[in-house]
Amino acid sequence: EAEVAQSPRYKITEKSQAVAFWCDPISGHATLYWYRQILGQGPELLVQFQDESVVDDSQLPKDRFSAERLKGVDSTLKIQPAELGDSAMYLCASSLVGQELGFGADTQYFGPGTRLTVL
Amino acid sequence: GQQVMQIPQYQHVQEGEDFTTYCNSSTTLSNIQWYKQRPGGHPVFLIQLVKSGEVKKQKRLTFQFGEAKKNSSLHITATQTTDVGTYFCASSSGGYQKVTFGTGTKLQVIP
Numbered sequence: 202e203a204e205v206a207q208s209p210r211y212k213i214t215e216k217s218q219a220v221a222f223w224c225d226p227i228s229g230h231a232t233l234y235w236y237r238q239i240l241g242q243g244p245e246l247l248v249q250f251q252d253e254s255v256v257d258d259s260q261l262p263k264d265r266f267s268a269e270r271l272k273g274v275d276s277t278l279k280i281q282p283a284e285l286g287d288s289a290m291y292l293c294a295s296s297l298v299g300q301e302l303g304f305g306a307d308t309q310y311f312g313p314g315t316r317l318t319v320l
Numbered sequence: 321g322q323q324v325m326q327i328p329q330y331q332h333v334q335e336g337e338d339f340t341t342y343c344n345s346s347t348t349l350s351n352i353q354w355y356k357q358r359p360g361g362h363p364v365f366l367i368q369l370v371k372s373g374e375v376k377k378q379k380r381l382t383f384q385f386g387e388a389k390k391n392s393s394l395h396i397t398a399t400q401t402t403d404v405g406t407y408f409c410a411s412s413s414g415g416y417q418k419v420t421f422g423t424g425t426k427l428q429v430i431p
Contacts, residue, residue, distance in 0.1 A: 243408050243421030256416040306412035311362040
């Protein structure tokens with residue numbers, strides 16, 4: 202069964218350092234999502250790509266976070282500089298179409314996540 | 321943006337007891353999805369409801385979408401230890417289907 206791949210699985214860094222996370226969605230999925238999940242809370246959407254274009258980044262702290270999906274396949278999320286409050290699980294998800302299909306939302310498939318600890 | 325609240329936040333049940341989590345919104349939802357996240361794992365899609373009053377079942381799990389499409393529930397009959405995890409409701413909106421997750425209900429099953 203095809204899965205969303207993410208790396209690294211765990212990352213420990215010191216504040217003010219730069220970190221980068223990578224995501225490879227399920228082959229053929231046009232839509233890619235980056236979520237941040239703080240312990241004990243639900244995932245919060247940071248950025249959504251439709252192919253290589255950003256269609257929603259309203260919750261992305263743009264002063265320190267950036268995301269790209271240059272060829273419309275895999276994606277990188279970067280934080281520079283990292284702050285203590287960035288410690289969380291960063292989840293990547295993908296879906297086939299991502300747009301309203303007339304019968305509800307397209308199913309999202311999540312990767313295993315990257316757990317970031319900022320010291 | 322839309323907000324989706326879930327209750328309870330935590331639930332401990334004896335194995336074999338039933339469990340229900342509720343999802344509420346102040347606005348009408350176009351759809352509701354339910355996800356399960358095992359401890360240390362990632363969210364896994366369970367089901368989606370789109371019609372007013374819709375009820376769907378998956379083995380011991382029953383999902384319901386309210387008549388006004390402002391609330392939903394997930395009911396588990398005769399819980400098992402494999403049901404342990406956090407259950408999230410979520411809803412999408414907009415042309416690109418931005419998904420907003422609820423606060424989650426953490427279920428602990430005592431053997």
